[in-house]
Amino acid sequence: MDILLQQIVNGLVVGSVYALIALGYTMVYGILGLINFAHGEVLMIGALTALQTLGVLERIAPDLGPLAQLAIALGVAVPVCMTLGFLMERLAYRRLRNAPRLAPLITAIGVSFLLQTVAMILWGRNYHTFPQLIPTTPLEPVSGVFITPVQITIVVVSALMMAGLLVLVNRTRLGRAMRATAENHRVASLMGVDVNAIIGATFVIGAGLAAVAGVMFASNYGIAHYAMGFLPGLKAFTAAVLGGIGNLGGAMLGGIVLGLVESLGAGYIEHLSFGFLNSSYQDIFAFIILGLVLIFRPTGLLGERVSDRA
Amino acid sequence: MITLLEARGVGKRFGGLTALADVSLTIRQGEVYGLIGPNGAGKTTFFNVLTGAYVPEDGEFVFEGSPLPQGKPHQVVAAGIARTFQNIRLFRELSALENVMCGHHIRTQAGVWGILTQSRQAREEERLTTERAFELLTYVGIERFADTVAKNLSYGDQRRLEIARALATEPRLLALDEPAAGMNATETGRLKSLIEQIRHDGVTVLLIEHDVKLVMGLCDRVAVLDFGKKIAEDVPAVVQQNPAVISAYLGGGKHGH
Amino acid sequence: MNDLVASIPFLGKRHPAVARWGTLALIILAPILAGYFGRTWIRVLDFALLYMLLALGLNLVVGFAGLLDLGYIAFYAVGAYTWAFLASPHFELHWPIWAILPLGAGFAALAGIILGFPVLRLRGDYLAIVTLGFGEIVRIFLNNLNYPVNITNGPQGINGLDPLVLFGWDLSRTLRLGDFQIHSLYLYYYFFLLCVAGAVILIHRLQISRIGRAWAAMRDDELAAKAIGIDTRAMKLLAFSLGATFGGVAGGLFGAFQGFVSPESFSLMESIAVLTMVVFGGMGNIVGVIVGALALTFLPEILRHVAVPLQQTLFGHVILDPEVLRMLLLALAMIFMMLWKPAGLVPAQARYSRPGLLARERP
Known part of the structure; x- marks a missing residue:
């Protein structure tokens, strides 16, 4: 029972990070019909930029408190990632908006590998220790469940950011323009929406969320390296599909569900497979869920909302 | 007169919208049968249901005495029904000849093994396919463009190529979805004689068309659809006088304002 | 072959005979030329041929049928591990090539069908x-199936794979003809060359057949292809399983040539590398794919030999190691090709039928 509760808590924590990344995928897919393969790499760049910033801070302002350090690191990482998101769209994807469907996807794969390589050049191949600014020692167990301050922070920050995004999309002019563009580019532009700017803004917002997710991810595991974005990226995409791609609520739900399934699956896989498989197979759950959802319910749990790319 | 195709109470709904309701009609062998009606009357939906692109909720089609498979386009083509599209859908990157050769796919058998080993049958079949495709291009009058990539053909020639490609499937029934759309008077005239030639050569034609003059001059019998229902079916001269048809076309009564 | 030669730039159309014999001579003499620069380069050539096999197989799926397969390397793995299981000390089995290669190809094809059957109705990006x-x-399975029963030997991989033995002739040993010696790497080169030539002929035959046309039609307009009677599902499945078959054969040859297999060789990076070769050379074009495979196997090696010493002279230490250079090259090749030359270096020709027949009948 304790194990079950513990796995649920862990699942919720990881799931909220997936949800945050999934939002970036789902917004871009909703508006362009493009799987931005490089989105996971934005997360990685976010984490490594934050790490770099913390290193600099250590030297120039060693007396800063951990929260201030974290705030400054985020203050650097988020704009860097936003710029990256903007450049990606402006330099690569925009040119391919009317190309055959495979071309943007292949380009996105290329961008993803390019970013990984660049990160490898800048930060090397090694795993870096990410400073634990928020304590990772578990608090007093509540009914046998251990939870760490960093985990609480992750859930709270994710919830706040998602709430913020929902307000932005549903209550503001920008949000309305984004929804209109997602519905139909041509009609939106006839209604006076600057479609290019809106698409750019979508990439920027998604990248900002990914940057925050990256910093939280690295804080949680205490590690950052050049390939750290790939798996969470893929899993977040799975989450987006699971919830119904193009659907913001779906991405959040999908992220949480995926986190739970993965965490519970990892905890119980040995029992389920009669000792044949162990927790090193944890990563295949996401792929299996992805396959099953796409085959049996391709519109996801909450239904998809995708631009008709007229 | 022998019945070629019979639609029996065909119905198709999209969500709450009824696109076709209990449509029954009979197409006789060797005739040109017109299907007309205002925009949104369900003509193209009828085509899509007939050719297996959609599965109907009610009813069935009987073709040459046996029921047509539903929702399996390639089996419908195999049974002997070929179609063209309202908005031309050619294989744009392939040459005209190749487009027609693709149409012959269903009438050829060569399997992977035969092709890899270049068996005599496979080679013979390929030769016949090429020959037949060239004949068909000649038949519709665009043989000089055999080598031209489909997307570079003129609009009228693309229409003709699409018909040639459909004929390559060796159909007993050729279903044409607004073949004269966007054509000028000369082109329409040439299209008319092509359709007459096709009928003369033993292929029954089902025609959706807006051009009333073309329909009246070409069709042996005409059915009129309105709001997914068949409101008339007879020889053109009679249908033209039918009050329900006139009101449907003039937008009277139930069309609102 | 004529079609292939004709697409050689400049020379192909003007002097077909020169182009044909020149290419042929170059192909046959290539390992000897490469040998002048050291044995490594013959080895690179051998790998280039393996990559060609892989890229040709992937091209069936991506180029001909228009299906983007990012897990293609899995079929390569199936072939390689089939070889490892059936011809190595791992299970104490030493089956002959004539049994393993078809089995590996068959398993790969089966894997292709098992994967393809449920997923082929999905949209392209999914x-x-x-x-x-x-x-x-x-x-992941290759990495972890060493427990509780050791099947794949986990991340360490399997060592001591049997080499290629054709009619009792071991390709891994230097061939002695009197005083004349031919190193194993040459032998592998010519054997792989035969395999690639065979693959090119078979794939070309498919391309100009009713099946190749059906693929092209489907790639152009799936709905129209269905409407003229092409069973698109069956055709996709066929492309998938045939592509997988080539991957399986290449995998078996790779295992035998390399002598060991480990999961590391079958990473996503390798799938992407093969895809880049296809994209770089020209999707749907056999010559293009061959050029792509050749270029993208050689360029990283050349960079390795040029850029690394250059960096040492310039900066005193290596900033970009060869593996990074390779990734950088592949990523940039993919992006730049898609943005500026989406048809590839050697674009696919529109015509799959025989020009001769048309030339005769054209008025």
Whole structure:
């Protein structure tokens, strides 16, 4: 029972990070019909930029408190990632908006590998220790469940950011323009929406969320390296599909569900497979869920909302 | 007169919208049968249901005495029904000849093994396919463009190529979805004689068309659809006088304002 | 062959005979030329041929049928591990090549069908991600199936694979003809060359057949292809399983040539590398794919030999190691090709039929 509760808590924590990344995928897919393969790499760049910033801070302002350090690191990482998101769209994807469907996807794969390589050049191949600014020692167990301050922070920050995004999309002019563009580019532009700017803004917002997710991810595991974005990226995409791609609520739900399934699956896989498989197979759950959802319910749990790319 | 195709109470709904309701009609062998009606009357939906692109909720089609498979386009083509599209859908990157050769796919058998080993049958079949495709291009009058990539053909020639490609499937029934759309008077005239030639050569034609003059001059019998229902079916001269048809076309009564 | 030669730039159309014999001579003499620069380069040539096999197989799927498969390397893995299981000390089995190669190809084809059957009705981009997931699942299993029963020997991989033995003739040993010696790397080169030539002929035959046309039609307009009677599902499945078959054969040859297999060789990076070769050379074009495979096997090696010493002279230490250079090159090749030359270096020709017949009948 304790194990079950513990796995649920862990699942919720990881799931909220997936949800945050999934939002970036789902917004871009909703508006362009493009799987931005490089989105996971934005997360990685976010984490490594934050790490770099913390290193600099250590030297120039060693007396800063951990929260201030974290705030400054985020203050650097988020704009860097936003710029990256903007450049990606402006330099690569925009040119391919009317190309055959495979071309943007292949380009996105290329961008993803390019970013990984660049990160490898800048930060090397090694795993870096990410400073634990928020304590990772578990608090007093509540009914046998251990939870760490960093985990609480992750859930709270994710919830706040998602709430913020929902307000932005549903209550503001920008949000309305984004929804209109997602519905139909041509009609939106006839209604006076600057479609290019809106698409750019979508990439920027998604990248900002990914940057925050990256910093939280690295804080949680205490590690950052050049390939750290790939798996969470893929899993977040799975989450987006699971919830119904193009659907913001779906991405959040999908992220949480995926986190739970993965965490519970990892905890119980040995029992389920009669000792044949162990927790090193944890990563295949996401792929299996992805396959099953796409085959049996391709519109996801909450239904998809995708631009008709007229 | 022998019945070629019979639609029996065909119905198709999209969500709450009824696109076709209990449509029954009979197409006789060797005739040109017109299907007309205002925009949104369900003509193209009828085509899509007939050719297996959609599965109907009610009813069935009987073709040459046996029921047509539903929702399996390639089996419908195999049974002997070929179609063209309202908005031309050619294989744009392939040459005209190749487009027609693709149409012959269903009438050829060569399997992977035969092709890899270049068996005599496979080679013979390929030769016949090429020959037949060239004949068909000649038949519709665009043989000089055999080598031209489909997307570079003129609009009228693309229409003709699409018909040639459909004929390559060796159909007993050729279903044409607004073949004269966007054509000028000369082109329409040439299209008319092509359709007459096709009928003369033993292929029954089902025609959706807006051009009333073309329909009246070409069709042996005409059915009129309105709001997914068949409101008339007879020889053109009679249908033209039918009050329900006139009101449907003039937008009277139930069309609102 | 004529079609292939004709697409050689400049020379192909003007002097077909020169182009043909020149190319042929170059192909046959290539390892000897490469040998002047050292044995490594013959080895690179051998690998280039293996990559050609892989790229030709992937091209069936991506180029001909228009299905983006990001897990293609899994079929390569199936072939390689089939060889490892049946011809190595791992299970104490030493089956002959004539049994293993078809089995490996068959298993790969089966894997292709098992994967393809449920996923081939997905939209193109979803298909890409699901195949990527499949590739990763295969790799995860290879990495972990050493427990509780040791099947794959986990991340260490399997060593001591039997070399290629044709009619009792061991390709891994230097061939002695009197005083004349031919090193194993040459032998592998000519054997792989035969395999690639065979693959080119078979794939070319497919391309100009009713099946190749059906693929092209489907890639152009799936709905129209259905409407003229092409069973698109069956055709996709066929492309998938045939592509997988080539991957399986290449995998078996790779295992035998390399002498060991480990999951590391079958990472997503390798899938992407093969895809880049196809994209770089020209999707749907056999010559293009061959050029792509050749270029993208050689360029990283050349960089390795040029850029590394250059960096040492310039900066005193190596900033960009060869593996990074290779990734950089592949990523840039993919992006730049898609943005500026989406048809590839050698674009696919529109015509799959025989020009001769047309020339005769044209008025």
